[in-house]
Amino acid sequence: MSAAGDLPAWAALSTAFLVLVGAAVTLIGSLGLLRLGTFYARVHAPTLGTTLGMACILAGSALFFSALQARPVVHEILIAVFVTLTTPVTLMLLVRAALYRDRTEGSREVPAAESVSDLPPPG
Amino acid sequence: MNGILPYPLLSLALLLLWLLLNQSVSPGHLVLGSVLAVLASWAMAALRPEKPRIRRPGAALRLLGMVLADILRSNLAVGRIIVRSREPGVNAGFMTIPLDLRNRHGLAVLAIIITSTPGTIWVNYDAARGTLLLHVLDLVDETVWIRTIKGRYERLLMEIFE
Amino acid sequence: MSAPVILEWAVGIAQILLGLAMCCAAFRVVAGPRAQDRILGLDTLYATAMLMLVTFGIRVGSTLYFEAALVIGLLGFVSTVALAKFLMRGEVIE
Numbered sequence: 001m002s003a004a005g006d007l008p009a010w011a012a013l014s015t016a017f018l019v020l021v022g023a024a025v026t027l028i029g030s031l032g033l034l035r036l037g038t039f040y041a042r043v044h045a046p047t048l049g050t051t052l053g054m055a056c057i058l059a060g061s062a063l064f065f066s067a068l069q070a071r072p073v074v075h076e077i078l079i080a081v082f083v084t085l086t087t088p089v090t091l092m093l094l095v096r097a098a099l100y101r102d103r104t105e106g107s108r109e110v111p112a113a114e115s116v117s118d119l120p121p122p123g
Numbered sequence: 124m125n126g127i128l129p130y131p132l133l134s135l136a137l138l139l140l141w142l143l144l145n146q147s148v149s150p151g152h153l154v155l156g157s158v159l160a161v162l163a164s165w166a167m168a169a170l171r172p173e174k175p176r177i178r179r180p181g182a183a184l185r186l187l188g189m190v191l192a193d194i195l196r197s198n199l200a201v202g203r204i205i206v207r208s209r210e211p212g213v214n215a216g217f218m219t220i221p222l223d224l225r226n227r228h229g230l231a232v233l234a235i236i237i238t239s240t241p242g243t244i245w246v247n248y249d250a251a252r253g254t255l256l257l258h259v260l261d262l263v264d265e266t267v268w269i270r271t272i273k274g275r276y277e278r279l280l281m282e283i284f285e
Numbered sequence: 286m287s288a289p290v291i292l293e294w295a296v297g298i299a300q301i302l303l304g305l306a307m308c309c310a311a312f313r314v315v316a317g318p319r320a321q322d323r324i325l326g327l328d329t330l331y332a333t334a335m336l337m338l339v340t341f342g343i344r345v346g347s348t349l350y351f352e353a354a355l356v357i358g359l360l361g362f363v364s365t366v367a368l369a370k371f372l373m374r375g376e377v378i379e
Contacts (some may be wrong), residue, residue, distance in 0.1 A: 009288035018294030019340060023299035023306075026333055027197065029241075030306035032205040033313045033329060039322055041212030042313075043127045044201060046329040047241040049306065052198040054336060057196050057299075061339050065348060075338065076339075079355055083332070085355065087364040088238035088245070090328055095258065097372035098321040111196040111217050111256065146348075 011067035015060045022056030029053060043095055050087045054080065085122075127161070129168040134160040134242050175228040186279045190236050193275075196237055201241040204261060216262040217246070220269055222254045229284035236276055243268070296344050303337045324368045331361025 032045025035047055048071045057075040065073035128134055134157075144149055177183060196260050221240030224230060230248060237245045237257065247256040260266055310333060313326030333355045342350030 007289060007292070014294040015343065016292045019299045019343065020295050023302035023340070023348075025202065026310075026336060027306040028202045028205055030309035030329060030333065031362075032201070032211070032373075034309050035205055035324060036212040036215075036216065037210070039319065039325070040211060040217075040258050041215040041260060042322065042325060043244055043258070044215075044242055045205065046310075046325065046332060047239065048198055048201060048333050049305045049329065049336070051194050051239055051241060055334070057336050057339050061343055061351075064343050068346060073146070075146060075348075075351060078140065078143050079335070079339075079341070079351075079358060083358055084239055085235065087332075088235045090362060090365040092234065092237055092245055093366055093369035094321060094324060094328070094372075095244055097369045098319075099246060100313065100373055101319075101321070111219075113362035 007064075007067055011063060013063040015067075018056045018060030018063065022053045022058075022060065025049065025056065026053035039098055040095070043091055045093070047087065050083055054083055124281040128164060130164040130174075133167060135163045135229065137163050147264075154227060173227060175284065177283055182279050182282045186276070189279075190276060191242070194240050197240050197242045201260060212260065214262050215258070215260050218257050218262060218265050218268065220257060220272055222248075222253050222255050222273075222277060224281055224285070225253070226281075226284040232284075233272075233276055233280055237272065296340055300337065300340050300344075303340065304331055307332045320372055324336075324365060324372070327368070328361060328365045331357060331365070336359070338352070 029045050032048070032059030033042055036042045036045060058080050062074055062076040099110055137160035138153075138156045141159060142152060145152050145156075176198065211227045222230075222233075229232075234245045237243050242260040245255065246258050248254075249256070255273075257268070262268070306328055310326045310329035314323050314330065317323055335354045338350050338354040338357060342348060342354070
C-alpha cells in the first residue's frame with residue numbers, strides 16, 4: 001500500500017479496526033442468509049450488513065481519507081444516508097411481494113389477508 | 124417563504140448533497156448548487172405533497188440517538204442469534220400492533236426505523252383499522268415488542284409530527 | 286509491525302471476509318428455493334459489493350472508488366425494487 005506510508009499511526013490502526021469489524025458484521029449477516037430456515041427469517045439477515053457493517057466500513061473510509069488528505073472527507077455520509085433510506089423500501093416491497101405470493105398460494109404459514117386493503121389492488 | 128422557497132429544508136438538503144458530491148465549497152459550486160436546489164424545490168411544489176411540520180426538533184434529536192443505540196443493540200442480538208443459536212429463526216413470527224399514530228410522515232419515519240433495525244420488519248399498515256403487521260425474528264414475548272415500538276418510537280413521533 | 290503494514294493486512298482480511306459474505310449471498314441466489322430468496326440474495330450481493338469497493342478505495346488510497354460504490358448502491362436499489370414489483374404483479378411497467 002503505497003498511499004498509507006505517511007499516515008499517522010492512530011489513524012491507520014483505527015481504520016484497520018473499523019474496516020475489520022464492519023467486514024465481520026457483514027459476513028455474519030450473510031451467514032444468516034445461509035443458516036436461517038425460512039424466507040421471512042432470512043429477510044432480517046442482510047440488515048446487519050446495511051446498518052452496522054456499512055457504518056463501520058464507511059467510518060473507516062472517511063477517517064482514512066481525512067487523515068490522508070489532511071482535510072475532512074465526509075462524502076461517505078452520502079452513501080450512508082442513501083442506503084439507510086433505500087434498504088427499508090426494498091425489504092418492505094420484497095416481504096410484501098412474498099406475502100402476496102404465499103397468500104395467493106393459500107399457505108398456512110402466513111397471516112391471512114384481514115381486509116381488502118391488505119391485498120394489492122388488481123393491476 | 125412560500126413564493127421563492129416552498130421547501131427550505133429540502134433545498135438546503137439538496138445544496139448539501141451537491142457540495143458533498145463535488146467535494147468543494149467554492150463559490151461556483153455554491154451558486155450552481157443553490158440554483159439546482161431552488162429549481163428542484165419548485166418541481167416539488169408542483170407535485171403538492173402534504174407539508175411535514177416538525178414541531179419539536181429536540182425530540183427529533185432524542186429519537187435519532189435512541190434509534191442509533193437500538194440499531195447497535197439489535198445488531199448484536201441478531202448476530203448472536205445467527206452465530207450461536209443451534210436452530211436460528213425458530214422463534215420468528217408475525218405480530219400485529221395497534222397504532223395511534225396517523226400522520227403520514229410519522230408513519231413513514233416509523234417504517235424506516237422499524238425496518239432498518241435488524242430483527243424487525245414492517246410488513247403492512249392497515250390504514251382503516253390503524254393496525255401494523257410486523258415480522259420479528261426473535262418473537263418470544265409480544266408485549267416486549269409492543270412496549271418498545273409504542274413506548275419508545277410512537278410516543279416521540281407523535282410529539283414531533285402531530 | 287508498523288501501522289501501515291497492519292492496515293494493509295486488515296484491509297486484506299476485511300476483503301476476504303466480504304468475499305465470503307458475497308459467496309453466501311451468491312449461494313442464496315443460486316439455491317433459491319423460491320424467487321424471493323434469490324432476489325434477497327441479489328440485494329445482499331449488491332450491498333456487499335458496494336462495501337467491497339469502499340475497501341478497495343482504502344487499499345489503493347483513491348477516492349475514485351467512492352463514485353463506483355454510489356452507482357452500485359443505486360443500481361442495487363433500482364433492480365431490487367423492479368424485481369420485487371415483478372414478483373407482485375408479473376410485470377415491471379404497468
